[in-house]
Amino acid sequence: MSLAFNLAWRQLRSQWAAGEIRVLLLALVMAVAATTSVGFFTDRIQSTLARQGAMLLGADAVIVADHPIPPRFAEEATQSNIQISHTLEFPSMVLSGERSQLSEIKALGEGFPLRGALLIQQNGGVAHEAQGIPAPGTIWIEPRLANSLQLQEGDSLELGNSHFKVSAILYSEASRGGDMFSFAPRVMMNAADVQATGLIQFGSRVKYQLLLAADAGAMKTYTDWAQPLLARGERLQDLATARPEIRNALEKTQQFLGLAAMVSVVLAMVAMFLAAMPYVQSSQDSYALMRCFGASGKLISRILLLQTLMLAVIGSALGSLLGFVGQLGLGWLAGKLFVETLPAPSWQPALAGFIVGFATLLAVMWPSLLRLRNVPALHILRQDIALPSWTALWQYTPSVLLAFGLIAWHAGDIKLALAAIGGFSALIIAVLALTRLLRRLLLALPQQQSGAVQLGLAAIRRRPRLFMAQVLGFSLGMAALMLLALIRGDLLHNWQSSLPPDAPNRFVINIQADQLDAIKAFFKQEGLPTPELHPMVRARLTAINGKPLDIASYKDERAKRLAEREFNLSWAADMQDDNRLLAGQWWTPEQAGQPLLSLEQGIADMLHVKLGDHLSYDVAGQPLELTVSSLRKVEWDTMRANFFALTPPGVLDAMPANYLTSLHVPRDRENMLNRLVQQFTNLTVIDVAAVLEQVQAIINKMTSALQYIFGFSVLAGLIVLYAALVATRRERVKEATLLRVLGASTRQIRQSVWVEYLAVGLMAALVASLIANGLAFYISQQVLNIPFSFNWSTSLLTIVLAMILIPMASWWVLRGFLRFSPREILHST
Known part of the structure; x- marks a missing residue:
């Protein structure tokens, strides 16, 4: 050799x-x-x-539950040298004198956010990165809540049994991406103040979150350990499950x-x-x-x-x-x-x-x-x-x-x-x-x-x-x-x-059928293009091919949630250009009124539904049976209004429906939203501008x-x-x-x-x-x-x-x- x-x-x-x-x-x-x-x-x-991407969650992964999260999850994370932080989210009315507003309350624990940052404005200065969380007895509020209730820094706001001082205006939230469609403006408070408000009682709708952050290897080990232990109402959320467009x-x-x-x-x-x-x-x-x-x-x-x-x-x-x-x-x-x-x-x-x-x-x-x-x-x-x-x-x-x-x-x-x-x-x-x-x-x-x-x-x-x-x-x-x-x-x-510069950054929901003409007239008066108004009918899936829906048969937790919640059905004569037909045929004008259904491919796979299946729905007590005639791929990252389930025109006309729309509102026209809500008090405006900027x-x-x-x-x-x-x-x-x-x-x-x-x-x-x-x-x-x-x-x-x-x-x-x-x-x- x-x-x-x-x-x-x-x-x-x-x-x-x-x-x-x-x-x-x-x-x-x-x-x-x-x-x-x-x-x-x-x-x-x-x-x-x-x-x-983790900035949209405020962490690398989040355990979300509708009840207090068992301590074993936080204990295991601490032993594995994984950073943790706790938050609570729940809706509540906030009061300022004679004015009130439904808000999304978020109570923060120490260390939040683990990824990303919170941008706030104080003392009339420019928005800057927050150092820490709101001090006890103080809150941060979003600009639209400040505009709605005419609040400024230093003003007092009543929340439950407690009064809080507005110490900052919240401009950007790291973790909003995991729950983009929140229906009300955000209020942030210190978790130590929650008990004194008396707002969380038996039956309250509270979302408990355990935020986690670590290197990729440690997070994978932890998530592999935690996933099998998740019980009913508990789920592990990461970027892949939180934001489909990301x-x-x-x-x-x-x-x-x-x-x-x-x-x-x-x-x-x-x-x-x-x-x-x-x-x-x-x-x-x-x-x-x-x-x-x-x-x-x-x-x-x-x-x-x-x-x-x-x-x-x-x-x-x-x-x-x-x-x-x-x-x-x-x-x-x-x-x-x-x-x-x-x-x-x-x-x-x-x-x-x-x-x-x-x-x-x-x-x-x-x-x-x-x-x-x-x-x-x-x-x-x-x-x-x-x-x-x-x-x-x-x-x-x-x-x-x-x-x-x-x-x-x-x-x-x-x-x-x-x-x-x-x-x-x-x-x-x-x-x-x-x-x-x-x-x-x-x-x-x-x-x-x-x-x-x-x-x-x-x-x-x-x-x-x-x-x-x-x-x-x-x-x-x-x-x-x-x-x-x-x-x-x-x-x-x-x-x-x-995601063009004029991508939709606001969603408006709860529009009633008798308000359609007035809504169109409002946008014309404001000099803005009239947005497309989409009908929406609430329905619950009850059976597939005549067999009653067995939610327990689905092993995937997300599939269970989708099966047990109400569906938003809509109708359309033509398929949107951000949808792509994968199987079956889109209906022709002659098929208007026929009980056909076009499903999004992802939800069809999750619920084990295929082309030709018969789905039975309950719409406000009225039975409805539809046949799956096509499967679609939906580009959710366009930020436009889209639906999992669509029917031809004429199928849902007799069902109770309201409407929603998505639109782009320039920064210099945001006051238009206040006028819209003042004129149509039943409307709810969902602000996704901050999340859109992050995306x-x-x-x-x-x-x-x-x-x-x-x-x-x-x-x-x-x-x-x-x-x-x-x-x-x-x-x-x-x-x-x-x-x-x-x-x-x-x-x-x-x-x-x-x-x-x-x-x-x-x-x-x-x-x-x-x-x-x-x-x-x-x-x-x-x-x-x-x-x-x-x-x-x-x-x-x-x-x-x-x-x-x-x-x-x-x-x-x-x-x-x-x-x-x-x-x-x-x-x-």
Whole structure:
């Protein structure tokens, strides 16, 4: 083993000095750097996004109950070094002289909020972050309560048996995201004052909350412990269950980050395959000479394996270090952008980088190892060992399997992984077929072209497998980057359109049917567009397919809550543009009045309802039976009024109904809401502006994260693709030198290179555009659930740039060697 190690190390040093192994090492370093840098940065971004999302809850997780939470939950959290805080929420009337207002009271325990901050205004100054909670005997109130009751700081407010001093105006609440649709303005008080008010008695509607905050590992351990212990009326709430629009945005961000890491893997594998070619070519003479001196195939195998491991250690270490340094700059920029410091990265991306480095290098080098261990001694005399034959393609099976495995690992989603594997497999098949077809066409063409064109086309005819490898490498690289660009564009457009600047920030409910005309007239008088008014009928689900509803049969706690609560039924002639039909058919105008029902897919799955089922409802004592005719996907993150259950017009007309609407109210028009409530005293206005701002801020940060990740992936991809281009330099230099010996001019050589690589770039770009758009369409529609729009400009730009930049880059790599005489170059090789 010592002999093999010494020979491996010496040969590695000599190959490094000669420059042959540098391309392979560079490719490996950049492969690991791309993987680790994206890994480090996405790890930090995901931590930040999760933390930002937790601000909407005021914690990482919350245990919510309709009764006092058993002490064991807080005790276990304390023992596990998890931060805790308690809150109580309940509705109550507040009094100020002769005026009164229904309010949502929130009593805070010490430490609230565990995530995020409370913004308050005091002494007429600007809103600032609160330090602590309201002092005993004082309260904080929202501006709309202050406007409604004409209160200022220092005024007294009666709450139950106690009087409190208004010490601040509450402008932003960290935990409002978990309960966005609260029906009344917020009043915050100290939990120590609750008992004195006498408001909490037997039968009171109180929501008890235990807020929890810790690192991800500790929280997962705790939630896994707590979930099975939750009793009736208790539930564990986190970001995924609290805010569907944030959950959707987080899921899409994580899927895109996985896509970016997957692209890095594809680029790395392509570059390393091509970079292995000059390494193998330069090593053949050395191993043939060793065979002449009696070296066995077993010794050569050991040397090759040790060299591969040495390269893997060096490349993985350098790549991980470079990836860590690279993400520091991005982290600094992102920190400046987010106006906060990103958390430190974990060590897992570095471990993943080493695993990827070792696995990819061994898999990529395996076919080469098989060829070199059996190189004949005759190779010293005959320099005709070429690329492996078509029958030897089975040797690449480990590489293909590893590539598929890495794609699946980085994708993190089975549909995304299968789509990528299928798309890239189709690309490989298309390139193989097209390159063989092109060679046959070239062979059939008459050989009467001008000198430069003839030389360029002759190179394609003479080396079809090298041409195929180049087209395959460039097309895979371009397809991966195009896929990332297309998905990124669709995803950002979807986010921007889902929460535009004029997204609804107020909901108005309890509108009566006889008030519709007056409401429309009010908005017209105020100079505002008339909002869409949606009917709503309260109904309770009683049976499915004639079988009485058994709430206890549902294991999921959320399903039980949905089954036992009243449904809000509505009707609509047309489906809203933020809804998407998944199954069944939307009704036609002729079907008005027929007992049909369109259900949201999520609630249908939760209640085990499928297309064609018959649902029985009780509407104020009147039985109603509806047949599920369609299932819809609802984009809840549009903030518009939406319903789980819809019927055609004419089905619910005889049922008691009221109306609701969602609208956008500019900051300078908020007084209009006071006039609306004064004119229609039965209306309730739900303010979601603060939550909307938090949601918009999180989405903006996700957008910035995607921009940085995309930019870095493109940069890494360009560097890796350049390494793949340099990998064919040895072959190009030899050919150009021989052409010069035979009398070709530098101009003819340059033109022949342009012709050959123009064909490479054109074919690679065409295949890449076709596959990337097909993949982007599938991933957008089936994985990310966002609209897809074919981007002609991106496809045309890719084709034009490929036809210009690939020949230019190839000539730039080659031109430096043409300054030397053919004799010098031939002697050096």
